[in-house]
Amino acid sequence: MKQRYGLGTPSVLALVILALLAQSTLAQATEPLVQKALELFFGNTANATADGELLAMLDVAITMPLLKLNGTLKKLPELDEHGASDCVRSLIQFGEEGRDSTAAWAQMLGAFYTSRVANITTGPPDMFGLRQAFPVIRRVAMAQLVKAWLTRWQRQFYEAHRVVAIRKGIMEYFHISKAGGTSWCHAAKNNGCRAQVYDSAYICQIGQFDDRVRWLNNSFHAQRTGRGARWGTWGRPKRATDMTTCEQRFEFAAALGYQYFSNEYTLHEGFEDPDNVGTCPQFFNVILVRDPLKRLLSHLKFVTMQMKWDYRNNTLFHNTFTGTDSAFWEEFGPVLVDNYMLRGMLGETVYHYPIGGIGAKQVAHGRAILQQYDLVVDLEAGHDVLDDVIELGVGWPHTLREIHDKDSTKAAKLLNLTYEDYLPTDIQRLFEKQGPDVEFYRRAFGRVLVRLDTLLFHVARGLGVQPLAATRLAELAERGPEAIKCGLLRRGPRQLNRQQQGGTRRRALLSVDGEGVEAKAAAAGPSWGQLEGRKEEAGRDGGGVRRAMPGMMEALGRTGARQLRRVRRRVSGEAGLDRRLALELGLEGVAEEGKEQDEGEDYGVHVGHGGLYDVYEEL
Numbered sequence: 373m374k375q376r377y378g379l380g381t382p383s384v385l386a387l388v389i390l391a392l393l394a395q396s397t398l399a400q401a402t403e404p405l406v407q408k409a410l411e412l413f414f415g416n417t418a419n420a421t422a423d424g425e426l427l428a429m430l431d432v433a434i435t436m437p438l439l440k441l442n443g444t445l446k447k448l449p450e451l452d453e454h455g456a457s458d459c460v461r462s463l464i465q466f467g468e469e470g471r472d473s474t475a476a477w478a479q480m481l482g483a484f485y486t487s488r489v490a491n492i493t494t495g496p497p498d499m500f501g502l503r504q505a506f507p508v509i510r511r512v513a514m515a516q517l518v519k520a521w522l523t524r525w526q527r528q529f530y531e532a533h534r535v536v537a538i539r540k541g542i543m544e545y546f547h548i549s550k551a552g553g554t555s556w557c558h559a560a561k562n563n564g565c566r567a568q569v570y571d572s573a574y575i576c577q578i579g580q581f582d583d584r585v586r587w588l589n590n591s592f593h594a595q596r597t598g599r600g601a602r603w604g605t606w607g608r609p610k611r612a613t614d615m616t617t618c619e620q621r622f623e624f625a626a627a628l629g630y631q632y633f634s635n636e637y638t639l640h641e642g643f644e645d646p647d648n649v650g651t652c653p654q655f656f657n658v659i660l661v662r663d664p665l666k667r668l669l670s671h672l673k674f675v676t677m678q679m680k681w682d683y684r685n686n687t688l689f690h691n692t693f694t695g696t697d698s699a700f701w702e703e704f705g706p707v708l709v710d711n712y713m714l715r716g717m718l719g720e721t722v723y724h725y726p727i728g729g730i731g732a733k734q735v736a737h738g739r740a741i742l743q744q745y746d747l748v749v750d751l752e753a754g755h756d757v758l759d760d761v762i763e764l765g766v767g768w769p770h771t772l773r774e775i776h777d778k779d780s781t782k783a784a785k786l787l788n789l790t791y792e793d794y795l796p797t798d799i800q801r802l803f804e805k806q807g808p809d810v811e812f813y814r815r816a817f818g819r820v821l822v823r824l825d826t827l828l829f830h831v832a833r834g835l836g837v838q839p840l841a842a843t844r845l846a847e848l849a850e851r852g853p854e855a856i857k858c859g860l861l862r863r864g865p866r867q868l869n870r871q872q873q874g875g876t877r878r879r880a881l882l883s884v885d886g887e888g889v890e891a892k893a894a895a896a897g898p899s900w901g902q903l904e905g906r907k908e909e910a911g912r913d914g915g916g917v918r919r920a921m922p923g924m925m926e927a928l929g930r931t932g933a934r935q936l937r938r939v940r941r942r943v944s945g946e947a948g949l950d951r952r953l954a955l956e957l958g959l960e961g962v963a964e965e966g967k968e969q970d971e972g973e974d975y976g977v978h979v980g981h982g983g984l985y986d987v988y989e990e991l
Contacts (some may be wrong), residue, residue, distance in 0.1 A: 425740045429516040429820040434467060434739055434929055439506055445740055447641070447650040450506045459484045472516040481513055482528065489532040499863065504653060505536035508743050514824045530764070530832040534839055535657050537766070542625055544655035547575075547636040549585060550670040550946040551662035552751040555775045557634055559762070562770040564853030565632035565861065576634045581621060582611040585633040585725070587675070592703045597692055603675075607708060609720035610643065610836050617641060617654030626865035631858040639741065642719025647737075649719035653746055656861065658766070659742070660817050662751040664713060664809035668802065669795075669823050671708050672701070677783055693794040698801045702727050709802050711809040714738045725936065730808045739810050743821060750822040757826050762827035767839035767859025769849035852896075 400990060437460040439445035453458050462480055467474040510529050513684075528757025543565070547553035557576035560567065568578050577583045590604025615621050619641055625633060629962060651657045676693060683689045701709045707723060711730040715723045717738050723729075747765045749758065755773045762771040784791055796802060812818055838844060839860055850857045 388929060418451050429817050433515040434512050439740055446647045449653040450504050450508055452896055453504055454574050459509060467516055485528055485532055498541055503539050505532050507746055511743055511824055529828055530837060533787050538863060540656040541861050541863050542655055542865040543632050543861055544631055544657055544950040545634040547634040548657045549636060550667050552660045555772050556660060556904050558775045559770060559772055560632045563768040563859055564856040565858035566630055567632045578633045580613060581615060582613045583637045585636050587708055588666055588705050609724045622654035629864055631864050638716050638723050646719050646721045650741055657745045658747040658753050659745050660749045661813055664806045664813055672795055673791050680789055682789055696796050697885055698796050698798050701796050711806055713809045714812055717741055731762060739817050744799045748821050760829045760833055761826060763845055764832050764839055
């Protein structure tokens, strides 16, 4: 009698494939774990197969690479790698023939990953290999596996993810506003990641990239109030930088030794041609997604709170925002209230599309880009899931569970602000217009990708896999950020060779501090490594910072002097709200008044959403 194999049935075939990869004793111990994880994230066999939407979205993930293969999608870098397109075609063909759970399927996929990325080994990984983990191919195969589950393959996928994260060494976090980005930046700091600056609002961008938000229409606001608006750069799509390509961005960030930065504007290389937009494959790419309606409400509250702080005039604030409707917000903050998540993902031009300009084409493109991310995190998933994703996916022992930034309820109480009095009176109309973002996230696809990744990390944890083989995360957590060193990104970015690295570093310094740095770099001054050593020696106490400052000034010249002035400066707030309270609220621009206007583009100084910040704690 023939036996049929489904999601819930252990199979002889599974053991055959396991024999290709590991000892059968490990496989037998793993089967209940895998089945338990499947049921946790996708339900039992009967429920999963009855969920037509789930199966449909799995099929979307499986067939998405066809958009590149048939020429519809221009940019999907991993399929340009040698052998990747053939691998995808074979996977899809196996699925169409019902052979995606056979030994031939497993051998083909295993051979591709082993030869192109990483083999499971007890030795140290190759740090200078291909910097491509093939997340699209991984998710195609994962979706196939969920439909006809096979054990043990999770470890091969996880090893590829882990090794390529180590090789890349620098994370670009795409910060969808009001979706946990400041908390993620705070977590990067807690886990010892090197960044240009950790500012008071935890925005954590590289100032020279101009990844600042363009939320608000300054002309509309000025007509209504007679004053300018923070974030009032809607309508200026082009970044104020020469570093617009992925190669230029990576060269700059790598040369200066950063491990982490965030980008709160748009994805890249789509200004001239929106169809060409995408992530930069040179970086370890991470994104947090959130329920679009919750995100929109949070965004409206945050802007309202910040405007009250900025106005310092309760009468003007009350007259401007009391009784507003959706039409007001569509003029004042068009990108905020019209499918903000997709606009940012699809580049500067799409970001500035008129109200109603986002539709089915943008949903399909956004899905294709989302599937290419190294890590997709769902803010709504709960801390148990987030812990698995952060600890196993990035090697960070300090997770979002420990962080509680920007509490809107607490902020409203301290500012004596009742949000309901100032939110749009017909807010339901705005909710109803978020259809594309809702389709992108809530109606299965975004959340299915998250569940695929979560399944991978949950099973990896159950198998006892450690992101850093030599040290357990719990031990690193006890030793602090200096020991964690940004988890899987601990080795930092590297150029192909030392000579290239030295040249790109000199060019990067030149771009932030002029020709004087070129002369200093040629002199016998302290090396970058020596400078980093002085910073580590300084510790976090003020005396240590002062001892380290002369060396920093020697290496960074004019910038170092300005950093020293920044350390010594203390700024008080106005209207009864001091600086400490403003920082507690997570407000921006709390240290703006009295600063030199030309400091905003210096190395180590970050303009962020629109305000300058005191960087004393991170020098």
